[in-house]
Amino acid sequence: MNRLFLFLGGMMKKRVLAVFLLCLLLLTSCADTTATMKEVQFVMSTVVSLDLRDHATPVLMKTLMNRLSEIDVLMSLQKRGSDIDRLNQSQGEVVTVDPSTYHVIEKALEYSRVAGGTFDPSIGHLVNLWGIGTEKAKLPTQEEIEEALQSRGLENIELLGNNQLRLHGETQVDIGAIAKGYAADEMVRIAKEAGVKSAIFNLGGNVYVLGSKGKSPFRVGIQNPFSDRDDYLGIVDVQDTSVVTSGNYERFFVADDGKRYHHILDPQTGYPAESELSGVTVISSNSTMADAFSTAIFVMGLEKGMDFIESIEGVEALFVTNTRDVYMTSGLRSSFTLTDNTFRLVE
Ligand code: ADP
Ligand code: MG
Numbered sequence: 408m409n410r411l412f413l414f415l416g417g418m419m420k421k422r423v424l425a426v427f428l429l430c431l432l433l434l435t436s437c438a439d440t441t442a443t444m445k446e447v448q449f450v451m452s453t454v455v456s457l458d459l460r461d462h463a464t465p466v467l468m469k470t471l472m473n474r475l476s477e478i479d480v481l482m483s484l485q486k487r488g489s490d491i492d493r494l495n496q497s498q499g500e501v502v503t504v505d506p507s508t509y510h511v512i513e514k515a516l517e518y519s520r521v522a523g524g525t526f527d528p529s530i531g532h533l534v535n536l537w538g539i540g541t542e543k544a545k546l547p548t549q550e551e552i553e554e555a556l557q558s559r560g561l562e563n564i565e566l567l568g569n570n571q572l573r574l575h576g577e578t579q580v581d582i583g584a585i586a587k588g589y590a591a592d593e594m595v596r597i598a599k600e601a602g603v604k605s606a607i608f609n610l611g612g613n614v615y616v617l618g619s620k621g622k623s624p625f626r627v628g629i630q631n632p633f634s635d636r637d638d639y640l641g642i643v644d645v646q647d648t649s650v651v652t653s654g655n656y657e658r659f660f661v662a663d664d665g666k667r668y669h670h671i672l673d674p675q676t677g678y679p680a681e682s683e684l685s686g687v688t689v690i691s692s693n694s695t696m697a698d699a700f701s702t703a704i705f706v707m708g709l710e711k712g713m714d715f716i717e718s719i720e721g722v723e724a725l726f727v728t729n730t731r732d733v734y735m736t737s738g739l740r741s742s743f744t745l746t747d748n749t750f751r752l753v754e
Contacts, residue, residue, distance in 0.1 A: 440461055440462050440602070442459075442461070442462065442463045442464065443458075443459060443460050443461065443463050444458075444459045444463035444464075444468055445458040445459070446468055448472060450472065451475055451478065451479045451587060451590060451610065451611070452483075452611075453587070453611025453612075455472075455475060455611065456607075457471055457606070457608055457609075458607040458608070458609075459603055459606050460603075460604075460620075462604070467598070467601045467603075470597060471594055471597055471598065474590075475590055475594075475610075478507065478586060478589065478590045478593065479586075481504075481505050481507060482507075482508055482511060482582055482583075483583075483586075484531060484534060484581045484583055485541065490504040490508040491508070491580055491582065494580055495531055495574070495580060499573065499574065499575065501567065501571050501572070501573050502571065502573070503570055503571050504570055505570070507593075509566075509570040509572070511586060511589050512528065512564065512566070512572065512580065513566060514589075514696075514699070515528035516561055518696060518699035518700065518703070519561055519699070520561065522699065522700065522703035522715065525674065525703040525704075525707050526585075526700070526702045526703035526706070527674040528561075528564070528582050528585070529559040529560055529563060529564060529578050529579070529580060530559050530579075530674050532554075532555040532558045532559065532577065532578070533552070533555040533556065533558075533559070533672055533674070533677055534581045534672065535579065535581075536551055537670075537672065539659065539660060539669065539679075540658040540670055544668075545662070546662040546663065546664065552677035552678070553677070558576060558577035559578060559674060560576065560578055562575075563576045563578035584653075584671075584699065584702040585699045586698075587610045587611065587613040587698055588613060588651060588695040588696070588698025588699065589694070589695045590610055590613075591610050591614075591651075591694035591698075592649075594606075594608040595615055599617070603617065603618075605619065605620065606618070607625065612651075613652075613698060614627055614649065614650045614651070615648070615649045615650075615694050616645055616647065616648060616649075616650070618647060619646040619647070624644040624645055624742075625644070625645055626642045627645055627650045629642070629643060629650075629652065629725060629727075629743075630654065630686060631750075632654045632655070632656045632685035632727050633656070633731075639747070640727065640733070640745065640746065640750045641744055641745040641750070642743070642744050643690065643725075643739070643742050643743050644742045644744075645690065647692060648690055648691065648692045649690070649691055649693070650689075650697075651688065651690075651691075651694060651697040652686060652688045653671060654727075655667075655669035655679070655680075655685055655705075656669070656685065657669070657670065658670040671702055671705050672706075674706070680705055680706040680708075682705075682706075682707075682709065683708065683709055683728045683730070684705060684708060684709060684726055684727065684729070685729050686705075686726075686727040687704050687705045687712065687724060687725065687726050687727070688701065688724060688725040689701040689704065689722065689723070690722065690723040690724065690725075690739065691721060696722070697722070700716070700722065700724075703715070704724060704726070709726050709734060712726060713726065713736065716736050717736055717737070723735070723736045723738045724739070725739060725743065731749060732750070732753050733745065733750050733751065733752050733753060
C-alpha cells in the first residue's frame with residue numbers, strides 16, 4: 408500500500424514537473440515579442456545606451472551589457488591584465504588571447520594596411536606616452552615622441568594562428584580606435600540571435616541602428632563638433648547600419664603651453680592629427696570597419712579621406728571642417744539633411 412502510494416506519488420511529481428516545464432516552454436516561446444527596453448550605463452570608458460525596440464527581456468539586456476564589460480576587460484590598453492596589457496608586457500614571448508581579441512587585432516592589421524597606416528594599431532607606445540583621456544596626459548618631448556615612433560610597425564605584430572601572437576621589438580598594441588566598433592557589431596549579433604528586429608545601440612557616439620523604425624528609416628543625428636552639448640548639425644536617414652563619428656572635441660587636454668591636444672594621433676608625426684577637420688562620420692554596416700576608418704580619415708584630412716572612402720563600396724562618410732563646411736561622399740547626399748544653418752553644405 409505504502410509502496411503503491413510512493414509509486415503514484417512519484418508519477419504525480421513527474422507529471423507536475425512535465426506540466427511545469429511545458430508551461431515554461433510556452434512562456435518563453437510566447438515571450439512578448441513587442442516588449443521594449445532601454446538602458447544607459449557607463450562602460451568601455453563611455454556612456455552606452457542600448458535601446459531594444461522589440462523582443463526585449465531583462466536577460467537579453469544583461470547579456471548585452473555583460474558582453475560590453477567583457478570586451479572592455481579584454482581589449483583595454485590601460486586595464487592591468489587585459490589581453491592587450493598581457494601582450495604589451497610579453498617581451499617577445501608567445502601570448503594566447505581570447506578569440507575575440509585575436510579577431511580584432513587581425514582586422515586592425517587588415518584595415519591599417521588598407522588605410523595606408525593612418526590608422527595604426529602598433530602605436531600603443533605613443534598613445535601611452537601622451538596619455539590623453541587619462542589623468543597622466545602630458546605634452547611629451549620631441550625625443551620621447553621620436554622614440555615612441557621608432558617602436559611602431561605592423562610587421563612587429565605576428566599572428567601565429569590559434570589565438571596566439573608574438574610582439575617583436577618595442578612595439579605596443581592599441582586597438583582602442585576599433586574596439587567600440589567591434590562591440591557595436593557584437594551587440595547586433597547577440598540581439599539578432601535573440602530575435603530582435605529593431606534596436607538602437609549608441610556606444611559613446613558609435614551608433615548602430617538595427618532594422619528600421621517601423622516602415623521608416625532611423626534618423627541619426629550627426630554631432631556638432633563645436634558644441635559641448637549633444638547638439639547635432641544634421642540628420643542621416645539610415646537602417647541596418649553603423650554611424651561612427653570621430654572628432655578632435657571628444658577627448659583632449661590643454662597643456663602648459665596653452666594649446667589643446669586631442670586624442671587622434673597622426674602615426675607619421677607622433678602629434679595629434681592636424682588638418683582642416685573637426686569631425687568625421689563613417690557609415691557602414693560593418694561597425695568595426697567604420698570605427699577604424701573614421702580614425703583613419705580624420706588623420707588623412709578632407710581630400711585624401713574623401714578619395715579613400717569613395718573608393719570603398721558600401722561605405723559613406725561625412726566631413727566637418729574647422730570653418731563649419733560640411734562635405735560628404737556622393738552616396739550620402741540623398742539621406743543627409745542639414746538642420747543647423749550655421750553650417751554650410753558644400754555640394
Ligand atoms: P573614440 O574612441 O573617441 O571614439 P577613435 O575611435 O577615433 O575615438 O579612437 C581614438 C583612440 O584610438 C585613441 O584614444 C587611441 O587609443 C587610439 N588612437 C589614436 N590615434 C590612432 C591612430 N592613428 N591609429 C590607431 N589608433 C589610434
Ligand atoms: Mg575609431
